[in-house]
Amino acid sequence: MKGARFGKRARPTAGTQAMEVVADGLGVRAGDTWLLRGVDLRVRPGECLVLTGPNGSGKSTLLRLVYGTQEPTEGSITVGGLSPDERDRDFRRRVSVLLDDSDFFAEFTPVQHLELLAGSFGVDLDVDALLTEATLDDRAHVTAGSLSAGQRRRLLLLGATARPFDVLLLDEPERALDTAGKRWLTDVIARATGHGAAVVVATHHPPLLDTADHVLDLAALAPVS
Numbered sequence: 001m002k003g004a005r006f007g008k009r010a011r012p013t014a015g016t017q018a019m020e021v022v023a024d025g026l027g028v029r030a031g032d033t034w035l036l037r038g039v040d041l042r043v044r045p046g047e048c049l050v051l052t053g054p055n056g057s058g059k060s061t062l063l064r065l066v067y068g069t070q071e072p073t074e075g076s077i078t079v080g081g082l083s084p085d086e087r088d089r090d091f092r093r094r095v096s097v098l099l100d101d102s103d104f105f106a107e108f109t110p111v112q113h114l115e116l117l118a119g120s121f122g123v124d125l126d127v128d129a130l131l132t133e134a135t136l137d138d139r140a141h142v143t144a145g146s147l148s149a150g151q152r153r154r155l156l157l158l159g160a161t162a163r164p165f166d167v168l169l170l171d172e173p174e175r176a177l178d179t180a181g182k183r184w185l186t187d188v189i190a191r192a193t194g195h196g197a198a199v200v201v202a203t204h205h206p207p208l209l210d211t212a213d214h215v216l217d218l219a220a221l222a223p224v225s
């Protein structure tokens with residue numbers, strides 16, 4: 001199975017193997033407090049797992065564990081059979097993320113961002129088509145720092161999804177998006193799974209639950225102690 005790709009002219013360079021995300025008995029403790037405990041999950045290629053739960057229930061923490069920015073206190077997590085490691089270049093080329101702290105170059109335009117992305121991944125992106133689809137075509141040549149919050153979010157989503165990947169991790173991607181933007185987001189996720197990616201999305205946006213193969217409600221986990 002091939003990795004997910006976007007853009008009519010994108011060519012496969014990275015991420016040509018399907019990857020599965022598997023966690024078993026995951027737990028994270030900060031001081032005396034367990035932020036998460038007893039998390040089991042399995043996301044196969046082509047599947048979408050939606051993480052739900054109130055503020056502070058551990059959704060972002062779980063995504064950081066999957067990306068390897070944080071280590072579990074107990075249990076195991078593997079991505080493609082290996083321990084996640086965001087410092088590993090091959091891992092980063094196969095696992096695409098939009099997390100809380102994701103950012104862009106404020107002085108670069110959306111076109112320049114996509115050209116940089118294409119160069120980094122060695123793919124030939126259809127920049128005009130991507131920007132049109134994200135409704136950023138009329139903002140193509142202004143600096144990203146002068147975009148509105150929703151436009152910035154669209155650019156960040158393009159950055160995460162217009163490149164090749166086998167696993168896609170999104171933390172509340174719906175933030176700042178208008179109704180049309182949320183519909184576009186749903187399409188982007190459906191396309192990613194359609195191309196064989198394993199997708200994990202933390203969200204407060206109920207319609208994304210409809211796109212899920214699995215839902216993990218962190219509020220429903222056994223109370224941690």
Ligand SMILES: Nc1ncnc2c1ncn2[C@@H]1O[C@H](COP(=O)(O)OP(=O)(O)OP(=O)(O)O)[C@@H](O)[C@H]1O
Nearest residue numbers: 030035053054055056057058059060061062172202
């Ligand atoms: N480095 C840390 N040290 C101690 N506590 C932390 C740390 N990071 C997060 N927490 C706590 O862990 C809990 C889970 O936080 P997390 O950001 O994962 O929740 P969330 O479900 O993503 O919340 P939200 O919906 O508000 O984004 C919170 O109570 C938070 O205060």
